[in-house]
Amino acid sequence: MALTGIEIYKFLPKTNCKKCGFPTCLAFAMKVSQKGVDITVCPDLSPEAKEALEAAGRPPIRLVTIGGDKRKIEVGNEVVMFRHEKTFYHPTGLMVRIKDSAPAEAIAKVAGEVAGYSVERVGMELALDGLALENESKDAATFVACVEAVKSKADLPLVLMSSDPAAMGAALEKAADGKPLIYAATKDNWDKMAELALKHGCPLAVHEAAGLGELAQLVEQINGAGIEDIVIDPGAHGFAQSLATLTQLRRLALKKSFRPLGYPIITFPGESSDTVEAEAVLAAQHVAKYAGIVVLDHFSPSMAYPLLTLRLNIYTDPQKPIQLTPKIYEIGAPKPDSPVCVTTNFSLTYFSIAGELESSGYPSWLLVADTEGLSVLTAWAAGKFDAEKIAKTVKDFNIAESISHRSLIIPGRVAVLRGELEEELPDWKIMVGPPEAMDIGGYLKKMWSA
Amino acid sequence: MPEVEVPLEKWTGKVNEVRLGGNGRQAVVVGGEATFPFLQFEGAIPNRPAVAIEVLDVQPTGWPSQLAAAWGNVLADPALWAKKAAEYGADIIALRLKSAHPEEGDTGAEEAKKTVDKVLAAMDLPLIVLGPEVAEKDNIVLVAASEAARGQRIALGNCEEKNYRTIGAACIADGHVAIAKTPIEINLAKQLNILLCDLGVSPESILMDPTTGALGYGLEYTYSVMERLRLACLTGDGMTSMPMICTVGEESWRQKESKSDIEVPATWGELEQRALIWEEMTASTLLNAGADIVVLRHPKTVEAIKATIDKLMG
Numbered sequence: 001m002a003l004t005g006i007e008i009y010k011f012l013p014k015t016n017c018k019k020c021g022f023p024t025c026l027a028f029a030m031k032v033s034q035k036g037v038d039i040t041v042c043p044d045l046s047p048e049a050k051e052a053l054e055a056a057g058r059p060p061i062r063l064v065t066i067g068g069d070k071r072k073i074e075v076g077n078e079v080v081m082f083r084h085e086k087t088f089y090h091p092t093g094l095m096v097r098i099k100d101s102a103p104a105e106a107i108a109k110v111a112g113e114v115a116g117y118s119v120e121r122v123g124m125e126l127a128l129d130g131l132a133l134e135n136e137s138k139d140a141a142t143f144v145a146c147v148e149a150v151k152s153k154a155d156l157p158l159v160l161m162s163s164d165p166a167a168m169g170a171a172l173e174k175a176a177d178g179k180p181l182i183y184a185a186t187k188d189n190w191d192k193m194a195e196l197a198l199k200h201g202c203p204l205a206v207h208e209a210a211g212l213g214e215l216a217q218l219v220e221q222i223n224g225a226g227i228e229d230i231v232i233d234p235g236a237h238g239f240a241q242s243l244a245t246l247t248q249l250r251r252l253a254l255k256k257s258f259r260p261l262g263y264p265i266i267t268f269p270g271e272s273s274d275t276v277e278a279e280a281v282l283a284a285q286h287v288a289k290y291a292g293i294v295v296l297d298h299f300s301p302s303m304a305y306p307l308l309t310l311r312l313n314i315y316t317d318p319q320k321p322i323q324l325t326p327k328i329y330e331i332g333a334p335k336p337d338s339p340v341c342v343t344t345n346f347s348l349t350y351f352s353i354a355g356e357l358e359s360s361g362y363p364s365w366l367l368v369a370d371t372e373g374l375s376v377l378t379a380w381a382a383g384k385f386d387a388e389k390i391a392k393t394v395k396d397f398n399i400a401e402s403i404s405h406r407s408l409i410i411p412g413r414v415a416v417l418r419g420e421l422e423e424e425l426p427d428w429k430i431m432v433g434p435p436e437a438m439d440i441g442g443y444l445k446k447m448w449s450a
Numbered sequence: 451m452p453e454v455e456v457p458l459e460k461w462t463g464k465v466n467e468v469r470l471g472g473n474g475r476q477a478v479v480v481g482g483e484a485t486f487p488f489l490q491f492e493g494a495i496p497n498r499p500a501v502a503i504e505v506l507d508v509q510p511t512g513w514p515s516q517l518a519a520a521w522g523n524v525l526a527d528p529a530l531w532a533k534k535a536a537e538y539g540a541d542i543i544a545l546r547l548k549s550a551h552p553e554e555g556d557t558g559a560e561e562a563k564k565t566v567d568k569v570l571a572a573m574d575l576p577l578i579v580l581g582p583e584v585a586e587k588d589n590i591v592l593v594a595a596s597e598a599a600r601g602q603r604i605a606l607g608n609c610e611e612k613n614y615r616t617i618g619a620a621c622i623a624d625g626h627v628a629i630a631k632t633p634i635e636i637n638l639a640k641q642l643n644i645l646l647c648d649l650g651v652s653p654e655s656i657l658m659d660p661t662t663g664a665l666g667y668g669l670e671y672t673y674s675v676m677e678r679l680r681l682a683c684l685t686g687d688g689m690t691s692m693p694m695i696c697t698v699g700e701e702s703w704r705q706k707e708s709k710s711d712i713e714v715p716a717t718w719g720e721l722e723q724r725a726l727i728w729e730e731m732t733a734s735t736l737l738n739a740g741a742d743i744v745v746l747r748h749p750k751t752v753e754a755i756k757a758t759i760d761k762l763m764g
């Protein structure tokens with residue numbers, strides 16, 4: 001967490017010697033806290049103070065980057081237990097596992113599918129974040145071949161999974177430029193894995209299922225070898241255990257600033273699930289409850305899409321709904337005789353109706369009122385989408401100028417506004433659309449003739 | 451080996467225990483948690499969350515075909531439907547008196563009483579009765595339901611700001627549980643609980659419905675308001691200590707993702723699995739936020755969520 005000037009001041013020599021170029025140590029501390037100057041500018045800072053300052057300034061959960069310059073993800077650096085306390089910042093990385101013992105065609109197929117998968121929701125492109133390649137064959141050459149095959153198909157961040165440092169080393173020769181996550185250092189191989197991580201500058205996962213104490217001890221050994229970019233795997237399986245363990249880890253990091261476990265967590269929900277749906281549901285729990293990376297054993301769009309939607313929900317800033325600028329949006333290439341609809345500026349609302357208008361075959365004018373990011377009914381209940389507001393939107397954006405008719409379609413859920421609107425907009429014909437956006441196509445077909 | 455001391459929260463409050471049924475029917479007790487959902491290492495969780503299956507008193511229209519097909523012809527008869535739901539593993543039956551809605555048949559007290567009698571006779575699970583969510587009609591049919599089920603300790607919903615008096619009074623008179631529904635807002639939830647208690651409903655006879663947003667349709671708001679309500683409860687606020695009920699099935703099967711196979715992007719994937727995961731994920735996420743009762747629609751979801759609860763309870 002960022003330190004205040006006063007907190008930094010406590011660590012300074014307090015001699016006001018001015019060698020830093022500031023009149024006093026306090027003035028210097030203030031500037032450091034605003035990130036205007038680096039702490040190392042003070043030449044008299046003791047090594048202990050330096051370390052203490054660094055430690056205090058460090059985020060409680062380290063931010064770890066996986067992937068090369070082209071495509072990478074950042075996980076960790078979360079600061080709260082509950083999203084309402086602030087927000088969750090770094091969306092859980094969702095990856096799919098490929099085993100090197102699978103047939104070559106299957107490997108290529110999954111890699112291509114995962115890399116090519118992307119789905120639009122509320123105007124955003126949601127995609128999966130990477131592939132985890134497992135050396136199930138226990139054979140180095142097979143592992144390397146798998147890595148190469150995947151790299152030729154998918155330009156995604158990778159996790160390389162092998163307990164054999166030799167196989168890992170061979171794979172890294174081919175893949176290190178993409179800064180994959182090395183999975184995993186264990187009690188038995190950690191020194192060799194640490195060497196590889198240092199040599200290639202890659203983040204290292206640490207796997208220890210015996211207990212949090214054992215995991216912390218192993219992490220400290222690896223820290224001692226000079227490695228900081230760590231992802232931890234406490235080996236927590238199943239719903240209850242993973243919820244308990246991941247909650248404990250988050251608490252240790254945030255509430256006790258317990259450094260050895262202050263790292264993002266990786267989970268494998270498929271390992272304890274007997275159906276694809278169960279895997280999806282457990283993965284969803286890990287997204288909401290504290291995983292940094294979730295590796296799936298299955299991939300299908302019908303599972304990926306709900307999961308990506310959940311991640312979007314959980315990682316949306318609760319302080320500000322996703323919203324867009326109120327104005328006239330042209331759906332397709334509307335003409336003077338095209339329909340005019342009105343809606344609110346909550347993204348979810350806008351994209352629901354905009355998407356349906358687009359596929360309805362009727363190019364349209366979509367008036368978006370400023371409801372401060374609230375949905376139709378919420379805004380209506382809050383008094384931010386009433387007849388007056390709609391009339392004002394119609395007038396302010398001067399839609400009349402672009403069209404040859406005077407018909408306005410309002411959302412079915414606010415049908416009650418019709419009467420008042422007719423008074424507010426006497427020249428207009430107010431039409432009540434269907435309650436659900438998906439019925440707008442049928443409605444226009446039946447009702448629209450300008 | 452090194453020990454790591456896990457920080458434990460010293461919570462001062464706990465969720466009220468609320469009993470439904472009993473008195474000849476099966477009884478289900480929900481609530482009682484002294485910590486956040488499923489964190490058994492920290493506090494007692496004496497009761498598992500319950501799964502209710504929703505039953506309508508009219509043949510549903512506009513249900514996606516896979517949902518309707520899963521039930522088949524029992525959809526035409528709430529008693530048969532409730533019986534089937536019990537076979538499918540429901541802990542509770544949630545009967546929605548939809549036919550009382552002015553646009554669905556506008557039925558009145560007589561029909562409500564008949565339906566409730568029939569459903570109560572068809573199975574021995576505890577019952578929740580929900581009105582059509584039109585305040586005046588809710589009053590009429592829920593009072594009738596209350597009388598019909600006197601002594602059976604059913605739950606009646608929803609009490610909203612407009613009509614909590616009538617429904618609350620019926621609950622007191624006939625020994626039932628009141629469901630207090632508020633629109634995703636912690637202060638409104640607390641306020642309505644206070645009003646009900648002032649009326650004389652005991653805190654152990656109140657469930658809260660925080661209003662459910664489905665996955666992709668407001669889930670995050672419901673999730674966070676539930677976490678905040680639970681946090682308030684655990685830190686000792688007795689007026690937020692009521693067990694929570696979420697109408698998951700109704701919300702998730704309403705969404706396009708659960709309905710449409712045509713004219714949706716191929717990247718949405720196959721409809722049948724997508725729709726099931728939609729309901730399951732909405733349910734499991736809200737269970738992790740503190741739901742004590744989830745009201746579901748598809749039998750497969752019921753099976754999956756019951757298995758999930760088993761696993762979460764350890």
Ligand code: B12
Pocket residue numbers: 321341342343344346348349350352353373374375376377378379380381382409410411412413433434435436437438440632633634635638661662663664667668671701
């Ligand atoms: C999430 C939510 C919230 C969130 C806000 C989310 C947001 N950014 O808007 C929060 C928690 C903040 C909230 C607050 C409130 N809420 Co609220 N909320 C909901 C909830 C769960 C979902 C709303 C939603 O996002 N729907 C999804 C969007 C996409 O729906 P939509 O905008 O209506 O769009 C659909 C259609 O209308 C159509 N459409 C859209 N545009 C157009 C245009 C045309 C031309 C056509 C034809 C169709 C069309 O397409 C969409 C898909 O079909 C609903 C209950 C529910 N389960 O639906 C209650 C609900 C809307 N809220 C309600 C209330 C009362 C409130 C509050 C006033 C409570 C309070 N007193 O504090 C506040 C008001 C906010 C404030 N004071 O600032 C009530 C409204 C009651 C009523 N019928 O009037 C509801 C219905 C809950 C209830 N049953 O009581 N809420």
Ligand code: SF4
Pocket residue numbers: 012013014015016017018019020021022023024025026028041042043044045
């Ligand atoms: S150089 Fe260091 S000791 Fe000297 S004034 Fe600046 S902060 Fe203080």
